[in-house]
Amino acid sequence: MFLLTTISDLVQIAPEDFAKFSAVAIEDNINEKYANKVIQETGLCICFYDLLESSDGLIGHGTGLVNVNVQFRLIVFRPFKGEILLGRIASATENGIKIGLEFFNDILVPPDFLPQGSRFDFADHVWMWDNEGSTFYFDVGEVVRFRVEAEEWQDQIPNAPDQLEPAAVSERRPPYSIVGSVQMAGLGPISWW
Amino acid sequence: MKKPPPSPEQIVDPQTATLTNVEVLAFLTANPPRRPANLLPTSSARNWVPSPDLRDHNTVVKEIHNYIQRLSPHLLGYPRYVHDQQLSQRQQQSQDQQQQSNCLPPPAPPTEPTPLDGALRSLITRLRPYGLTKGEVLMIVNLGIGLASHGGVHDEQDQDGNAVAGNAHGEGTDEDVDMNVDGDGDNYGALALLDTVIEEREERISNEDVMAILGIVKEELESGEKPR
Numbered sequence: 419m420f421l422l423t424t425i426s427d428l429v430q431i432a433p434e435d436f437a438k439f440s441a442v443a444i445e446d447n448i449n450e451k452y453a454n455k456v457i458q459e460t461g462l463c464i465c466f467y468d469l470l471e472s473s474d475g476l477i478g479h480g481t482g483l484v485n486v487n488v489q490f491r492l493i494v495f496r497p498f499k500g501e502i503l504l505g506r507i508a509s510a511t512e513n514g515i516k517i518g519l520e521f522f523n524d525i526l527v528p529p530d531f532l533p534q535g536s537r538f539d540f541a542d543h544v545w546m547w548d549n550e551g552s553t554f555y556f557d558v559g560e561v562v563r564f565r566v567e568a569e570e571w572q573d574q575i576p577n578a579p580d581q582l583e584p585a586a587v588s589e590r591r592p593p594y595s596i597v598g599s600v601q602m603a604g605l606g607p608i609s610w611w
Numbered sequence: 612m613k614k615p616p617p618s619p620e621q622i623v624d625p626q627t628a629t630l631t632n633v634e635v636l637a638f639l640t641a642n643p644p645r646r647p648a649n650l651l652p653t654s655s656a657r658n659w660v661p662s663p664d665l666r667d668h669n670t671v672v673k674e675i676h677n678y679i680q681r682l683s684p685h686l687l688g689y690p691r692y693v694h695d696q697q698l699s700q701r702q703q704q705s706q707d708q709q710q711q712s713n714c715l716p717p718p719a720p721p722t723e724p725t726p727l728d729g730a731l732r733s734l735i736t737r738l739r740p741y742g743l744t745k746g747e748v749l750m751i752v753n754l755g756i757g758l759a760s761h762g763g764v765h766d767e768q769d770q771d772g773n774a775v776a777g778n779a780h781g782e783g784t785d786e787d788v789d790m791n792v793d794g795d796g797d798n799y800g801a802l803a804l805l806d807t808v809i810e811e812r813e814e815r816i817s818n819e820d821v822m823a824i825l826g827i828v829k830e831e832l833e834s835g836e837k838p839r
Contacts, residue, residue: 420635422628427620446663453668460625504682521674604804611800
């Protein structure tokens with residue numbers, strides 16, 4: 419579920435960091451800018467992996483910042499379609515089951531991707547699967563295996579306040595979300611298999 | 612301090628390489644987040660932001676370690692993925708560095724392969740004749756299919772040799788439902804999962820080959836150390 423992405427960027431080193439070794443200052447700048455942030459159509463950036471190239475530092479007019487053109491690789495989280503991952507059931511609603519992976523929690527398994535014969539128990543807020551007479555439960559907190567079916571990107575462009583739709587701001591979708599499935603053999607709570 | 616204007620980054624290559632979870636674990640273990648030298652706020656403690664602001668970096672790395680410990684603990688039992696010598700040296704050096712003023716250059720990363728590197732290389736070579744795709748091998752390594760501590764949270768159930776259906780809540784009396792179709796209770800879960808991991812498994816890989824694959828995975832990835 420992790421991959422390496424090569425990125426070319428401009429790093430600005432502030433004068434107070436001149437005492438650090440360049441490699442260290444560049445790595446810190448990159449980790450500060452990219453760690454735990456989503457790049458659209460690329461994935462959730464984890465951290466700096468290695469530095470491929472860096473140019474000489476050039477000082478621009480007006481500030482004392484040293485500009486360095488760098489090319490580097492980042493570790494990025496982006497499971498491929500069809501990949502099978504381990505996660506934990508975080509919550510359940512009639513819209514499906516939400517699964518969390520500690521560092522990434524925007525995963526939903528909609529009712530269409532639950533096994534045939536599943537239904538939602540509104541009293542206990544839990545999904546159940548009736549299979550040939552016996553009932554299996556998707557309990558909150560269970561460790562499950564699921565398959566990545568689709569990913570959704572939502573660019574978080576700030577919108578000018580729209581007087582006609584005041585509710586739009588509170589329904590912001592996450593920048594990167596995954597749709598999963600637990601229909602196939604071996605998927606669902608690991609205790610089932 | 613004003614933040615510099617955002618610079619447009621360019622994605623040169625969105626997918627230069629894929630990494631298994633255990634390789635990411637090895638990297639994060641060998642390269643923990645740095646602790647900035649100045650931890651004390653200068654003037655106004657309320658709005659103080661550390662520089663460099665590595666809070667997000669620390670957060671995501673800690674969460675990944677939590678993920679592995681709580682949801683994928685079988686990875687911790689894989690062949691050794693750290694260079695032991697370097698790890699203890701690093702701990703000493705990082706303590707010294709905080710006292711000194713960073714006059715030592717950052718230590719060069721060790722170049723000799725770890726036992727894990729050897730195991731992964733050997734695994735990929737031995738699986739090549741079976742025609743699995745890269746994604747399929749990646750999933751097999753990530754999920755630890757067929758290993759004794761597979762699905763580590765439920766070790767006791769695995770050792771019983773029976774895959775117990777349902778869980779504490781469900782009506783677990785029907786333990787025979789859908790189980791033991793192959794007559795091989797130990798591997799039932801692994802075989803079912805492999806049918807999902809490997810697309811069109813029945814057409815591409817025979818049953819004997821599947822057992823051979825499970826055997827190879829077990830040999831290469833079980834280092835004999837119990838996950839801590």
